[in-house]
Amino acid sequence: MTETISSRMPTPEEVDILDxxxxxxxxxxxxxxxxxxxxxxxxxxxxxxxxxFEWTYSFQLPDQ
Incomplete structure:
Protein backbone atom coordinates (compact mmCIF):
# COMPACT_ATOMS: atom_id res chain seq x y z
CA MET A 1 0.00 0.00 0.00
CA THR A 2 1.19 3.48 -0.80
CA GLU A 3 -0.30 6.62 0.71
CA THR A 4 0.52 10.13 -0.38
CA ILE A 5 -0.47 13.19 1.63
CA SER A 6 -0.54 16.59 -0.03
CA SER A 7 -2.18 19.96 0.52
CA ARG A 8 -3.61 22.74 -1.60
CA MET A 9 -6.17 25.48 -1.49
CA PRO A 10 -9.72 24.11 -1.83
CA THR A 11 -12.08 24.49 -4.74
CA PRO A 12 -15.28 26.50 -4.13
CA GLU A 13 -17.22 23.22 -3.96
CA GLU A 14 -14.86 21.81 -1.31
CA VAL A 15 -15.17 25.03 0.73
CA ASP A 16 -18.95 24.58 0.71
CA ILE A 17 -19.02 20.83 1.41
CA LEU A 18 -16.40 20.97 4.18
CA ASP A 19 -17.67 24.29 5.57
CA PHE A 53 -7.82 16.14 10.72
CA GLU A 54 -4.82 14.31 12.15
CA TRP A 55 -2.95 11.34 10.72
CA THR A 56 -1.20 8.81 12.92
CA TYR A 57 0.84 5.99 11.45
CA SER A 58 2.20 2.95 13.25
CA PHE A 59 4.82 0.81 11.55
CA GLN A 60 6.16 -2.55 12.51
CA LEU A 61 9.78 -2.92 11.51
CA PRO A 62 11.08 -6.33 10.46
CA ASP A 63 13.43 -8.06 12.87
CA GLN A 64 17.05 -7.19 12.16
Missing part, protein backbone atom coordinates in the same frame (compact mmCIF):
# COMPACT_ATOMS: atom_id res chain seq x y z
CA UNK A 20 -14.15 25.74 5.46
CA UNK A 21 -13.23 29.20 6.71
CA UNK A 22 -11.62 31.53 4.20
CA UNK A 23 -7.99 30.68 3.50
CA UNK A 24 -7.96 27.18 4.99
CA UNK A 25 -6.23 24.53 2.88
CA UNK A 26 -7.39 20.98 2.35
CA UNK A 27 -5.27 17.90 2.93
CA UNK A 28 -5.54 15.19 0.31
CA UNK A 29 -4.84 11.57 1.18
CA UNK A 30 -4.37 9.31 -1.85
CA UNK A 31 -4.07 5.54 -1.32
CA UNK A 32 -3.10 2.77 -3.74
CA UNK A 33 -3.33 -0.82 -2.48
CA UNK A 34 -1.95 -3.84 -4.33
CA UNK A 35 -1.88 -7.60 -3.77
CA UNK A 36 1.43 -9.35 -3.19
CA UNK A 37 1.50 -9.93 -6.98
CA UNK A 38 1.15 -6.19 -7.68
CA UNK A 39 -2.50 -6.40 -8.75
CA UNK A 40 -4.27 -3.14 -7.83
CA UNK A 41 -7.23 -3.72 -5.51
CA UNK A 42 -7.96 -0.26 -4.09
CA UNK A 43 -7.66 3.38 -5.04
CA UNK A 44 -8.97 5.99 -2.63
CA UNK A 45 -8.69 9.75 -2.37
CA UNK A 46 -9.98 11.74 0.60
CA UNK A 47 -10.20 15.49 1.04
CA UNK A 48 -9.97 16.80 4.60
CA UNK A 49 -10.07 20.18 6.33
CA UNK A 50 -6.49 20.75 7.46
CA UNK A 51 -7.54 22.11 10.87
CA UNK A 52 -9.82 19.17 11.68
Missing amino acids: LPSGEPVMILTRHTFTKNDVPIEFARGFHAASR
Whole structure:
Protein backbone atom coordinates (compact mmCIF):
# COMPACT_ATOMS: atom_id res chain seq x y z
CA MET A 1 0.00 0.00 0.00
CA THR A 2 1.19 3.48 -0.80
CA GLU A 3 -0.30 6.62 0.71
CA THR A 4 0.52 10.13 -0.38
CA ILE A 5 -0.47 13.19 1.63
CA SER A 6 -0.54 16.59 -0.03
CA SER A 7 -2.18 19.96 0.52
CA ARG A 8 -3.61 22.74 -1.60
CA MET A 9 -6.17 25.48 -1.49
CA PRO A 10 -9.72 24.11 -1.83
CA THR A 11 -12.08 24.49 -4.74
CA PRO A 12 -15.28 26.50 -4.13
CA GLU A 13 -17.22 23.22 -3.96
CA GLU A 14 -14.86 21.81 -1.31
CA VAL A 15 -15.17 25.03 0.73
CA ASP A 16 -18.95 24.58 0.71
CA ILE A 17 -19.02 20.83 1.41
CA LEU A 18 -16.40 20.97 4.18
CA ASP A 19 -17.67 24.29 5.57
CA LEU A 20 -14.15 25.74 5.46
CA PRO A 21 -13.23 29.20 6.71
CA SER A 22 -11.62 31.53 4.20
CA GLY A 23 -7.99 30.68 3.50
CA GLU A 24 -7.96 27.18 4.99
CA PRO A 25 -6.23 24.53 2.88
CA VAL A 26 -7.39 20.98 2.35
CA MET A 27 -5.27 17.90 2.93
CA ILE A 28 -5.54 15.19 0.31
CA LEU A 29 -4.84 11.57 1.18
CA THR A 30 -4.37 9.31 -1.85
CA ARG A 31 -4.07 5.54 -1.32
CA HIS A 32 -3.10 2.77 -3.74
CA THR A 33 -3.33 -0.82 -2.48
CA PHE A 34 -1.95 -3.84 -4.33
CA THR A 35 -1.88 -7.60 -3.77
CA LYS A 36 1.43 -9.35 -3.19
CA ASN A 37 1.50 -9.93 -6.98
CA ASP A 38 1.15 -6.19 -7.68
CA VAL A 39 -2.50 -6.40 -8.75
CA PRO A 40 -4.27 -3.14 -7.83
CA ILE A 41 -7.23 -3.72 -5.51
CA GLU A 42 -7.96 -0.26 -4.09
CA PHE A 43 -7.66 3.38 -5.04
CA ALA A 44 -8.97 5.99 -2.63
CA ARG A 45 -8.69 9.75 -2.37
CA GLY A 46 -9.98 11.74 0.60
CA PHE A 47 -10.20 15.49 1.04
CA HIS A 48 -9.97 16.80 4.60
CA ALA A 49 -10.07 20.18 6.33
CA ALA A 50 -6.49 20.75 7.46
CA SER A 51 -7.54 22.11 10.87
CA ARG A 52 -9.82 19.17 11.68
CA PHE A 53 -7.82 16.14 10.72
CA GLU A 54 -4.82 14.31 12.15
CA TRP A 55 -2.95 11.34 10.72
CA THR A 56 -1.20 8.81 12.92
CA TYR A 57 0.84 5.99 11.45
CA SER A 58 2.20 2.95 13.25
CA PHE A 59 4.82 0.81 11.55
CA GLN A 60 6.16 -2.55 12.51
CA LEU A 61 9.78 -2.92 11.51
CA PRO A 62 11.08 -6.33 10.46
CA ASP A 63 13.43 -8.06 12.87
CA GLN A 64 17.05 -7.19 12.16
